[in-house]
Amino acid sequence: MEFYDKWALITGASMGLGRAFAMECAGRGMRLFLVALPGSGLPELAARLAGDYGIETRWLEGDLTELDTLKLLRNRITDEGIGIDLLVNNAGIGTVGRFMDHTLEYHEATIELNTLALVRIIRFFLPELRSHKASILNVASLGAFFPMPTMSIYSATKSFVLRFSLALREELGEEVGVSVLCPNAIRTTEEVNFYIDNLGFIARHACYTAECIARAGLDGVARNQAIIVPGTINQVVAFLSQIVPRTLVNKTIRHYWGRFLECHCKKLPASVSLPRKSA
Numbered sequence: 001m002e003f004y005d006k007w008a009l010i011t012g013a014s015m016g017l018g019r020a021f022a023m024e025c026a027g028r029g030m031r032l033f034l035v036a037l038p039g040s041g042l043p044e045l046a047a048r049l050a051g052d053y054g055i056e057t058r059w060l061e062g063d064l065t066e067l068d069t070l071k072l073l074r075n076r077i078t079d080e081g082i083g084i085d086l087l088v089n090n091a092g093i094g095t096v097g098r099f100m101d102h103t104l105e106y107h108e109a110t111i112e113l114n115t116l117a118l119v120r121i122i123r124f125f126l127p128e129l130r131s132h133k134a135s136i137l138n139v140a141s142l143g144a145f146f147p148m149p150t151m152s153i154y155s156a157t158k159s160f161v162l163r164f165s166l167a168l169r170e171e172l173g174e175e176v177g178v179s180v181l182c183p184n185a186i187r188t189t190e191e192v193n194f195y196i197d198n199l200g201f202i203a204r205h206a207c208y209t210a211e212c213i214a215r216a217g218l219d220g221v222a223r224n225q226a227i228i229v230p231g232t233i234n235q236v237v238a239f240l241s242q243i244v245p246r247t248l249v250n251k252t253i254r255h256y257w258g259r260f261l262e263c264h265c266k267k268l269p270a271s272v273s274l275p276r277k278s279a
Contacts, residue, residue: 001085001086001134001135001177001222002222003025003028003029003030003086003218003222004028004029004030005029005030005031006030006031006085006086007030007031007032007033007083007084007085007086008021008025008030008031008032008033008084008085008086008087008088009033009035009077009084009086009087009088009125010022010025010032010033010034010035010088010090011035011036011064011088011089011090011091011121012035012090012091012092013032013034013035013036013042013045013059013090014036014037014040014041014042014045015036015041015188016186016188016189016210017090017139017183017186017188017210017213017214018036018088018090018091019045019210020209020210020211020213020214021088021090021214021217021218022034022045022049023049023211023214024211024214024215024218025086025088025218026049026052026053026055026057027053028218029053029055030055030085030086031055031056031057032046032049032055032056032057032058033057033058033059033060033077033082034046034057034058034059035059035060035061035062035064035073035091036059036061036091037061037062037063038061038062039061042059042061043059045059046058046059058076058080058082060073060076064091064113064117064121065109065112065113065116065117070117070120070121070124071124073121073124074124074125077125077128083128083131083132084125084128084129084132084134085132085134085135086134086137087121087122087125087129087134087135087136087137088137088139088217089118089121089122089136089137089138089139089161090139091113091117091118092114092139092157092158093109093110093113093114093154094110094114094141094151094154094157094158095151096150096151097150097151098149098150099152099153102153107153110153110157111153111157114154114157114158114160114161115157115160115161115164118138118161118164122136122168126176129176130172130176133174133175133176134176134177135176135177135179135221135224136165136177136178136179137179137180137181137217137218137221138161138164138165138178138179138180138181139161139181139183139217140158140159140161140162140165140180140181140182141154141155141158141182141183141184142182142183142184142229142234142237142238143155143158143159144159144161144162144180144182145159145162145182145237145238145241145242146241146246146249146250146253147246147249147250147253148253149250149253149254150253150254158182161180162182165179165180166178166180166227169226177221177224178226179217179220179221179224179225179226179227179228180226180227181216181217181220181228181230182227182228182229182234182238183208183213183216183229183230183234184203184206184207184208184230184231184234184237185203185207186209186210186213187207187208187209188209188210199256202233203256205233206231206233206234206237208230208231212230213230216230
């Protein structure tokens with residue numbers, strides 16, 4: 001697809017990867033409709049992008065796990081005559097920790113936001129997207145390719161996103177382009193950089209900034225690429241995960257992320273909280 005003067009709808013747009021997507025789309029001349037939680041700085045971001053890039057921006061604050069928010073979003077876009085050309089489903093949550101480290105409510109919220117909200121927003125907007133021959137970019141994770149002990153619910157939801165995206169792509173054919181982005185851990189905050197840098201050589205060279213991931217994602221959409229895995233190391237990991245025995249994959253992932261838990265408990269300053277990984 002071409003980006004200039006087209007409309008992009010981006011969820012989870014106020015920080016991290018979502019913010020990077022907003023800036024990358026703005027840099028390509030797109031008009032933006034941004035969605036994020038209340039109190040996350042969304043109005044300020046929209047105003048800044050409009051001023052810096054000379055584009056039209058609109059925004060809506062709300063919780064995408066609430067059906068009323070999705071209905072309000074759909075009504076706003078319909079009433080204002082906005083034709084969405086690119087839907088970026090970026091909103092998501094996930095925190096490193098063993099299954100019993102988190103409450104049932106947290107697990108349910110992760111499933112609801114990472115999967116159900118994504119399905120709902122696509123279903124709400126798909127008729128409009130089809131009429132525009134638009135594109136969808138769903139943000140999954142490298143963890144979508146394998147089970148992840150210490151991130152069991154998160155990786156399961158991202159596996160859903162990966163497989164749902166590929167199935168939907170096949171169903172829609174040339175009507176709507178569907179791509180799924182599968183990055184490794186993203187360098188977004190001081191906390192995330194701290195644990196990445198303590199996981200060794202491979203992690204340091206396989207984890208990129210949100211700006212790099214957003215650029216790779218949009219480049220993949222432009223090529224109508226089905227699965228977008230930024231970085232050669234990550235592409236190799238994704239391939240090997242499909243042919244290496246599952247028990248070995250599980251042990252490797254458990255060791256890899258277990259080191260982060262140890263790093264957090266032993267080395268992280270008391271003032272630094274456990275990072276919350278979005279998307």
